[in-house]
Amino acid sequence: MSGVIFANTAVKTDQQTFTCLFGLWGNSAPSYLWPLFSTNNYIQLSTMISKTFYLYFAVLVAVAMACTNDVLPPPERPEFCNDIIASYNTNVKPIIDESCAYSGCHDGAGGTGPGNYKSYNGILSILDDGSFRNRVLEKERDPLLGMPPDNSIYPESQKDDLTEEELQIIECWLNEGYPKE
Amino acid sequence: MKKNLLLVLALMACQILIAQEGVYQTFKDRWVINSQSVETLPQRKLDVRIAHRFGDAGGRAGGWPTFYGLENASDVSIGAEYGILNNLTVGFNRSKGAGQLRQLLNASMKYKVFQQMEGGKPISLAVAGMVSLSTAQKSDDPSSLTYFETFSHRMVQNVVAIAARKFSDKFSLQFSSGLTHRNVVPAGEGNNTFYIGVATRIQVTRTLGIIGDVAYPFVKRPDNSRVEHHTPLGIGFEFDTGGHVFQLNLTNSTGLMPTDYIPYTVSSWREGEFRIGFTISRLFNL
Numbered sequence: 001m002s003g004v005i006f007a008n009t010a011v012k013t014d015q016q017t018f019t020c021l022f023g024l025w026g027n028s029a030p031s032y033l034w035p036l037f038s039t040n041n042y043i044q045l046s047t048m049i050s051k052t053f054y055l056y057f058a059v060l061v062a063v064a065m066a067c068t069n070d071v072l073p074p075p076e077r078p079e080f081c082n083d084i085i086a087s088y089n090t091n092v093k094p095i096i097d098e099s100c101a102y103s104g105c106h107d108g109a110g111g112t113g114p115g116n117y118k119s120y121n122g123i124l125s126i127l128d129d130g131s132f133r134n135r136v137l138e139k140e141r142d143p144l145l146g147m148p149p150d151n152s153i154y155p156e157s158q159k160d161d162l163t164e165e166e167l168q169i170i171e172c173w174l175n176e177g178y179p180k181e
Numbered sequence: 182m183k184k185n186l187l188l189v190l191a192l193m194a195c196q197i198l199i200a201q202e203g204v205y206q207t208f209k210d211r212w213v214i215n216s217q218s219v220e221t222l223p224q225r226k227l228d229v230r231i232a233h234r235f236g237d238a239g240g241r242a243g244g245w246p247t248f249y250g251l252e253n254a255s256d257v258s259i260g261a262e263y264g265i266l267n268n269l270t271v272g273f274n275r276s277k278g279a280g281q282l283r284q285l286l287n288a289s290m291k292y293k294v295f296q297q298m299e300g301g302k303p304i305s306l307a308v309a310g311m312v313s314l315s316t317a318q319k320s321d322d323p324s325s326l327t328y329f330e331t332f333s334h335r336m337v338q339n340v341v342a343i344a345a346r347k348f349s350d351k352f353s354l355q356f357s358s359g360l361t362h363r364n365v366v367p368a369g370e371g372n373n374t375f376y377i378g379v380a381t382r383i384q385v386t387r388t389l390g391i392i393g394d395v396a397y398p399f400v401k402r403p404d405n406s407r408v409e410h411h412t413p414l415g416i417g418f419e420f421d422t423g424g425h426v427f428q429l430n431l432t433n434s435t436g437l438m439p440t441d442y443i444p445y446t447v448s449s450w451r452e453g454e455f456r457i458g459f460t461i462s463r464l465f466n467l
Contacts, residue, residue, distance in 0.1 A: 056290075059290075063310075063312055063338060066332075066333045066336055066364070067333070067338065067362060067364065068331070068333050068334070068364040068365065069364070069372045070330075070334065070364060070365040070366075070372075071365070071366055071367075071368055071370075071372070072323070072324050072325070072326065072328070072365060072366065072367050072368055073323060073324050073368060074324060074368040074369075075322075075324040075368075076323075076324060108246045109246065110246065114236065114242060114246075114247050114252065114253050115241065115242045115246070115247070116241075116246060121241055122241055124241060125237070125240070125241050125242050125448070125454070126242075128408045128447055129280075129281075129408075129435075129445075129447055130281050138320050138322060138325060138327070
């Protein structure tokens with residue numbers, strides 16, 4: 001049946017056929033869609049669809065197949081956090097003051113590092129966006145990105161790495177939602 | 182009977198087409214500030230794009246110590262878009278990323294479904310998509326977004342439908358509705374983030390336009406989250422220097438790509454966490 005309908009409009013070019021079948025928006029439809037409804041050579045349809053069409057189709061399928069709906073497990077509570085009660089004012093501020101907010105770095109007075117990490121408010125934004133955890137804990141071993149940095153331009157009195165105990169305090173503190181008190 | 186009816190309808194459709202003329206340049210650029218505009222590139226044009234967003238101008242990380250954010254870069258991107266057809270544009274760029282998933286390679290595609298016509302369609306409609314791939318290093322922490330258990334966890338997808346109308350040479354308005362899909366999310370968050378957007382262009386002089394865009398995302402956050410999500414909102418000045426479009430803007434969104442700023446904007450205008458940014462677009466004939 002559909003063959004008969006198509007045969008009726010066979011005098012039109014591919015673009016005209018497409019436009020007439022689909023109305024106004026067909027006029028701006030891309031040329032690779034025209035042969036889909038070609039009446040002149042309907043049998044040869046498969047050979048007429050351009051290679052680009054296949055390419056886009058392949059990209060679409062690839063993207064759709066790569067879609068997953070996974071959720072990460074909640075952060076595991078390490079055992080050492082059972083014994084550590086961490087809050088900014090009691091045991092985190094001293095670490096940050098000594099290793100981050102010293103003169104010449106994140107001191108809010110023109111130091112190399114951005115921001116002023118001398119107060120809770122000064123670090124809240126990097127706590128919120130996760131970059132504190134990222135740079136201090138996750139990238140700890142990275143000589144450039146891991147904070148504090150392993151870099152000789154800083155005073156030698158400044159250590160390159162936090163101690164294991166300091167890292168544990170920070171991890172437990174972040175896991176608890178970085179309380180101030 | 183059926184085939185005759187079809188033929189009549191077809192002829193009518195062809196007749197209407199004669200009296201119509203397209204309405205072009207609803208927006209001057211393919212992007213408004215952070216969101217896609219309805220525009221596609223003309224065929225065989227290459228658009229080289231460089232965008233930069235500085236750090237927070239005010240608030241906790243801004244002010245004098247960082248010279249109002251000019252010392253920091255919250256996101257940068259460099260890349261190009263190309264018009265395969267007049268209504269089909271593809272793009273590729275690299276951006277730093279500002280959310281939780283960074284170091285992004287972004288591939289985009291935009292297809293204009295139909296064009297606003299004088300005496301015809303009252304609006305232009307386009308659909309756009311983007312896939313971002315993070316090239317960040319793997320983390321050892323299974324609860325980290327960068328643990329990358331499978332390759333697909335590196336990817337974030339975005340699709341958006343854009344409808345725009347050019348009311349006059351001075352004023353255009355655009356509505357969009359989109360979805361950013363993250364293949365993997367931290368516990369308690371949703372994989373799909375739907376959003377609606379509005380964008381506008383007000384042409385002040387022949388070369389200067391004021392543009393603005395906003396995207397309101399419907400974000401699902403964990404119950405105990407201390408992070409507050411904010412709506413990305415930008416205003417900008419667009420200078421058309423012929424071949425170049427130079428844009429200076431202010432926005433609270435740290436990220437540049439819809440795969441990035443839709444789920445991850447946590448900075449707020451009210452607290453001074455907006456930034457200066459610019460976008461340069463240069464067209465080449467290929």
